[in-house]
Amino acid sequence: MGRYVARRLLLTIPVLLGASFLIFAMVYALPGDPIRALAGDRPVSPAVVEVLTERFHLDDPLWVQYWEYLKNLLSGDLGTDFRGRPVLDTIQRTLPVTVKLTIVAIFFEIVIGISAGVLAGIRRNSYFDNLVLVSTTVIVSIPILVLAFLAQLVFGLNLGWFPIAGTREGLYSYVLPGLVLASGSLAYVARLTRTSIAENMRADYVRTAKAKGLPNRTVIVRHTLRNSLIPVVTFIGADIGALLGGAIVTETVFNLPGIGREVYDAVRAQEGAVVVGIVTLMVFFFIFFNLIVDVLYAVLDPRIRYD
Amino acid sequence: MTEQQQRDLRHDEVESGTQSVLATPRVDVTDERQNSLWSDAWGSLKRNVLFWIGAVLTLLFTLMAIVPQVFARGVDPRACDLANSKALPSADHWFGYDVQGCDYLANVVYGARNSLIIGFFAVLVILVLGVLAGAIAGYFGGVTDGVLSRIADIFYALPLILGALVLLRVGPSTDIPIINSQGPGAVALALALFGWMTAMRLVRSQVIAVKSSDYVAAARAMGGSNSRILIRHILPNAVAPVLVYTTITIGVLIAAEATLTFLGVGLQRPAISWGLQIATGQDSIRSTPHLVLFPSIILTLTVMAFIMMGDALRDALDPRQRS
């Protein structure tokens, strides 16, 4: 197991390097004007051009630029916006909100998604099962953008069950946005779990478990659930990326002061460095989270550990 | 196939949403069995209500993209009169008016064109990139596969919206044609650039699964060349899951385009796009929710159309559903 974890860690490093290079390349290495890339339509005085050229080594060869870029990244220097505020400060200020939102969303995704999937999978073709099937298809099809506004209108404005914006009501403010953010993923998890369970229940080893005289509940919980969760865990890991993208929209619509909303504001305000800095952080987090998911996968499925 | 390859196969299938789980894919390669796969699938599809709903809607919105004039009842979306700004729906103007006093029904209808064009074009590029990369990686294996798979891994680290966001944000400042245009081409390319990996993995896993089959060994023993084997024997097998993936992805990308446009990096004014309409409408959502609602509903229905069809296709083509 230890060897497996070490190997996964080692494999993560080139991915981290590659991803950061990809982002770097998009901003600095494409033919064109990187200063324009950072500043957008904002008029830039020659003095500012000089400062930026110096700071990002824009006159130096590409590999030097990347090396400096990497050094800065690793030391936490993500640059500043055009008002001189370090991007890192902005992130530190706003990250907790996004973390809370994401945790709430993942919580809903796992709890509701897996429960619904398990119940549907055990009773295949039942009324509940068909309900789950149809509703998940519908929910998956509603873009988070749309769902956010809909939820805000119906549950916030009309019914008044939830706050429509801001974080004034503490954790409760995160419930509706969290549900919205989790919706597509939740639906998919439910589907996946359902299919996985339904298939596993027909597996030979489930037959053996029954033949051993184990109680039905043990057969389902011990011999079906864990096996069925394996692909679900894989999916949840890969899906975090979608969650991060969705957080941008959700925070914007619900006016939650997290890094997602910062990205939105930065796009509007032509603050290239902020956009790039936050996206880089999100990507690094995504990679890291996937590493954890891979380890979890190995915990669930011993066959993987001995590759 | 080694255990590792089998695990990757399952992994890939889960991620591409085409199959779930534990059974090793059993590959039907011979022509007769392929035919029966499709005729069985059609039989199953015919009975699926969701397929028909999806198909009808898809047809509807495709027509809307091709001949928007018909759906807009001949109204010009750009014939605007500020006096009508934000007027509510009425009998004559089913969707009311937008902020600038343009007929909203016409605008929402015309919005379909951009969305579908971007969706189809992006998927096309994804298929070209993905199928090529996947087929090569899967067939030749070894270092080629290693390099291509690592590249895919790196791109995977950038989620679709985030990657496209950055690219579209810096796009206008580059000298690259199309990417710097801020038009549908840019959005489509950006989506394709960060979305090709799943198609690649899908095709790669299919190729690997078939490559080691007896059937291909026989074909090779009879002197088949690499490309011939690849094209005639291996790729047809990949068609089913790729078809499912393609259909669903068109829906996903249409939603992604609207999101990117809403965030400000996609299409820009004065283009007609649902994302722009929603973005503009959000400022007055309390007083005139219809500005957000109508494009939202049409957008959702369009996405739903493709996803329903894709789902139905997946169920119909799933070998495990057939007894």
Place this chain on the structure above:
Amino acid sequence: MTRPDISSYAEPVVAPGAPILSVDDLFVEFRTRENVVNAVNGISYTVSAGETLAILGESGSGKSVSAQAIMGILDTPPAQIPHGEIWFEGRNLLTLPAEEQRKVRGPGISMIFQDALSSLNPVYSVGFQIGEMFREHRGLSRKEAKKQAVELMDRVRIPAAAQRVNDYPHQFSGGMRQRVMIAMAISLDPRVLIADEPTTALDVTVQAQVMDLLKDLQRETGMGLVLITHDLGVVNEVADNVAVMYAGRIVERGTVDDVFTNPAHPYTEGLMNSVPQVEVKGGRLQPITGQPPNLARIPSGCPFHPRCPRRRLGAEAAPGRDCADDVPPLRLVVPGREAACHYSEEVLGV
């Protein structure tokens, strides 16, 4: 048939005792959307202590289904048991409440399956899975159950049991995995062990080892062994009695020696003739013509008649014994032998 000679098992060491398991006129059908599949059509058999009963048949003959019905592990939809009784330790299992049935599985009657790799849960260690029997049925703690598991693994001759008890199924070879299954099955000293094609997926030498093990265990414990198989060689070397199944029915029953040397049913006869004999060189194999019947559309009369070289139809048939119209009952043909054929005497040559 070249196999290691274990013919010493032809004579049961412990004389068969009273019957411990008795199946009486069992019917099992599967209802699908399109049709009804009659998998088992009225079979009866008995297993006694220390006896090895082989249930011999092709795939689709209903042999596995009947065993699963005894174990109570059929999915009831789509399977249904419209008729029959299964007597074990004085109780009809089919009328017992589900909870009581469950308690019989494992401690009373246990079962092993063909493919040990797919029949063992890949995510739990073998020690855990063997120990489950003790934890569930005897209430032992994890540690105690594991100790028992190690002892059992020793008993089924898995080397280095103490080290391997924490290993996972995929880390064992095919033969070893089957031993793990056997260990699980005999863990609570069941009265009857049902082995469904236990050696079909194994190499020949490994097969012999596994069958050796089963026979040894049977001698130690006096349990009844029901061996379900399509492999004539295994039946010949290991079983005391054999019941030949076809289309969900038993078509012949008797001791293995008798039935194999002198079959009383054309199907059994066909099976014997289709096996290559070492002594007879040249000549052609004589397979049974035709295909096993579709259990959703079993032929009328004797289900074997479409393929039977000895069938009598119409004018040739004796009254009430038309092979296409009249279902032959399973009847005593000579002492110790039952067969379901109108013309068994002819087949036997008496």
